[in-house]
Amino acid sequence: MSPALAAAAFALVIGAVMAVSAREGRVAVLGLVIALVATPLVADPLPSVPALAIRLTAAILAAYLVRSALEGGPTVTLGSHLGWPVHVVQAATAAVIGYGIATAGTFAVAPSGPPDGVLPTVVPLGLAAAAAVLVLAFEPIALARDGLRLGIGLLLALSAVSVAASAVLGQADALAQIVVAASTATIAAGTAVVCIGATAASGDLALSRIPSSLRTRRPGSDDPDEDEMGPR
């Protein structure tokens, strides 16, 4: 276990805890950028320099897109139901389970274990970090009370899956790195669109309820395409 790998895994989890716990949007985005930048570094061996550059560029672009969506509007999210102490416990528990799976669970079932040099060695720290981040991402995705927290949850879940893949299967090839980077930027762009729209429509980041009768023409509207959902 290299200290650099441990530091990257720690940064990933700490960033994720910050991102899902913070009520202040800018702090949440700071946590997100820490987590996204650390994500490609939780690998042994590290990706190639071009792949690393692509992933880091996508991470910074994603954070920039989400951050820019908060400019000029309220930056306070609806926050977590649980609070940061619970998130820390959640992450720690999941990390222990992930570490346990990597060292004594499924992957150790073979009597001789994975022979060195034939299959890439499982990175227990990577699997531990992935499990922790995945658990942290669950609440913002499942409840999705505001656009920023939803986007943060989705980006963290993508990070968790990519870290788990490289932890278990070894480093991904260039195309996989490009697709993960593109997915990161795309999800961030989608999050930015939702945040900007929510701020403009309702004055905050919260997602409103959808009326049951969407086909009702809005009062006073002459547009035949306009209904409770707005114009198309």
Next chain:
Amino acid sequence: MTVVIGIGIAVVAGIAVLALGRRSTVGGTVGLASLLALTALAIGIAAGDTLTIGGATIAGSLYLRLFLAIAAGSAALLVVIGMAVGGPSSLAGVILLALAGAAAALATSDPVVGVLASSAGSVAAAVAVADRRSAPRITVAARALRATVVSGLLAAGGIVWLAAGARGLAVPGLDPLDEAGLALGGGVVGLAYALVAIGFAIRAGAIPFHGWAARIAEATPPAGIPAALALGPAGFAVVVVAWLDGTVGTLAEPLPVERGIVALLATVSIVLGAVAAWLHDDIEHVVAYSLVQDAGVILLAVAALDPAAWEPVRLWILAVIAVKSALAGWAAATRHAFGTRRVPDLGGWARRSPVLAAAFTIILVSAVGLPGLAAFEARSDLIALVTDGPLGFVLLAGALAPLVYLGRILVVGFGPPSTFVRAAAGPLPVRPRRAATSDRPERSRDRRRVPGGDAFAALQLLPEAWRVNRSPVAATLVLVLAIVGITVSAGGFGAVQAAAEPALGGSPLESFLPGGPGEPGPGESPAPTPSDAPATSGDPAPSVDPSTSEPTTPGTSPGGPSPSEEPSVSPGANPPPSFEPVSTP
């Protein structure tokens, strides 16, 4: 190389169109030109056209060529229809990005890359409905974003999970059939299968995961419904089925509970999708729920877990893309022509607009299918692969339900004309008035004296001609789409041959293991011998040519040979990535 150029054009043009805004003439024109260029490029894709980037291979195939040509060509027509009916110009951008994701998914042999690319391409379609003037619409966009991303992550997680479990099974010294191997295999394979199947069900809007799909169909323009609910799931589905047949399908795991649940989801989607399409009065809801039904048919292939499902499901996907593009185009053109989207208000529409009526009739025949049409046989094969008992009759009845819910619309069209229909403009093209000559008659006369003056004057009339003839133009294009749809349903354009093409080589582990594509990765078993041929679901296993690692027997369904009698090749051809292939006792 052609594939990469096509994906690059789609991505760059898609982003540019979206950046230009919802109501940009330049954006719409750029989008339309890009779709036409993409169609032309797609026709030029050659099977075996590969490009290796950093150890990963992007490959062209017959299926990718046909898929992209049909999807991009239909999308170009839909965009013109969208322009005619006053839809947003950003529609082209959304479609281009969805096409890029689907093309990338079909061009790679790595399923993780495939599902992530498909999901990423569909994000634009999910959030395009966001409108600053409507808070509910923002929520719809957020939910669609969540469904799109979560579905891709679930499937990617399942694929990684199975590949991870395969590491244990692939270790020398561990027999996959001994107690430890079976215990490991059952748990790993079942969870991986469930994750991937649920991921696809969410992505396609299958019942009970249809909430986001229904909402997005309400919020998006009708011409954009295929981009949101058909293009992305289509690429996703092809990747999922290839992965299932190449990995899970080669194992001796029957997975009765997991497959039963997926079969139940498929049945519910087919039956309740039909009921919902029949009950809803909104023609856009009908389009959306018919796509939910189609997702149920694709889920049958997931439940079958049989290489024999490979050809029919891929053919079905092609037919869905073509036919449902036509249906969405019809919905857009009809709403514009008559100013309503409610079926009860459309009384007499077919008599008022014979071109739309002809197109709708063709769409109806394509959607229901006739015995002998390739799509009809494909759907029947998929049903037969899952069940041949009473449930089979339920599924077949549900699958034929478009006759009821689309037939209802056609019957209404021949009824007494409604107020909306009476007020609609006539179906025939109108000659544009020479407005420019009234105020400057002397200038107009001068222009006629110069060479080419008449042509110039005619060009000046084009915008006016477009303005007054938008409904007839849209109706004509819907007819073209409908003809393309029934041609694909009948197996035209080489759809049967393309669908029967074997899966791209590769494995879920390919991109993660040293050795690179085309080489057996460390821990990967050698090509199976004929006696090791994968066996699934109690069906005869396809024989495998050890020299080519490709099956040589047609992947016929239990119901008999495929309608076209084309020899099909099972996608289970790829040697299992890291599982030792096991023979069914």
